[in-house]
Ligand SMILES: Nc1nc2c(c(=O)[nH]1)N[C@H]1C(S)=C(S)[C@@H](COP(=O)(O)O)O[C@H]1N2
């Protein structure tokens with residue numbers, strides 16, 4: 001693995017240096033002159049700074065600019081096009097927010113998410129993010145390992161799966177009120193993991209990105225991040241986690257079972273029935289026309305850490 005030394009200038013350093021310079025010059029308003037920086041500075045006001053242990057970016061991944069992370073989203077509760085969530089999700093009231101954890105656990109608990117953020121130490125994780133629609137980003141998430149939360153509720157030995165549920169609130173989520181606006185999905189949005197996936201140290205509950213609390217369009221105040229799986233597994237604005245003995249039914253699998261499996265591990269060798277998964281459009285700092293393509297990596301580049309979870313599984317059948 002590539003080791004960082006003092007001469008390495010990571011993209012992340014460039015980002016923070018740039019911000020420092022702009023702030024020290026009192027020129028935040030002039031930030032729009034810098035490519036890939038304009039929207040972020042205007043929209044970050046509602047988000048609060050977080051205390052967290054910083055990632056070293058060991059793989060020197062080039063970050064997707066913040067304005068694209070918060071401006072190019074999938075959150076069908078707020079409409080199906082990529083710009084809709086940033087437009088409409090500010091209607092979501094994210095404080096106070098309770099997260100219920102129940103099912104196959106010794107101690108069912110209801111958490112106040114903002115208290116939980118004080119209680120569990122937060123860390124940054126710079127992860128690749130690969131959407132099933134064959135585009136990708138690199139995002140500096142902030143959060144804690146899901147296994148830390150599960151330890152508090154003490155799973156029973158019947159707990160084989162973990163089910164996650166998004167808020168159901170048609171008054172603030174127009175996609176839940178109007179079937180077509182919401183892309184025809186059945187709500188609330190539900191996702192699931194096996195217990196082994198949920199306990200894996202790469203699996204995060206995220207409460208922030210780029211140094212601050214999550215924007216509503218990214219799933220504030222708390223959402224799942226599983227970096228070796230397609231984007232749709234990364235369920236947003238979670239209100240309930242239920243540990244189960246049987247595999248849960250999940251939203252996209254229910255909508256189109258032949259296209260979206262339960263596992264949804266990033267796999268360049270198994271195509272989506274309607275398109276190839278062998279390569280991806282990188283959402284980076286370039287304009288939409290200069291978007292580069294790169295080959296997709298097995299398990300999205302995390303094979304070393306997670307391949308063992310699937311060694312007895314036929315990944316064509318269990319896609
Ligand atoms: N509740 C909910 N969670 C969701 C979605 C959604 O429509 N509703 N879309 C998923 C999809 S398809 C993707 S690619 C990611 C996008 O996350 P981002 O907008 O933060 O990049 O969120 C996932 N989580």
Ligand SMILES: [Mo]
Nearest residue numbers: 131132231232
């Ligand atoms: Mo996605």
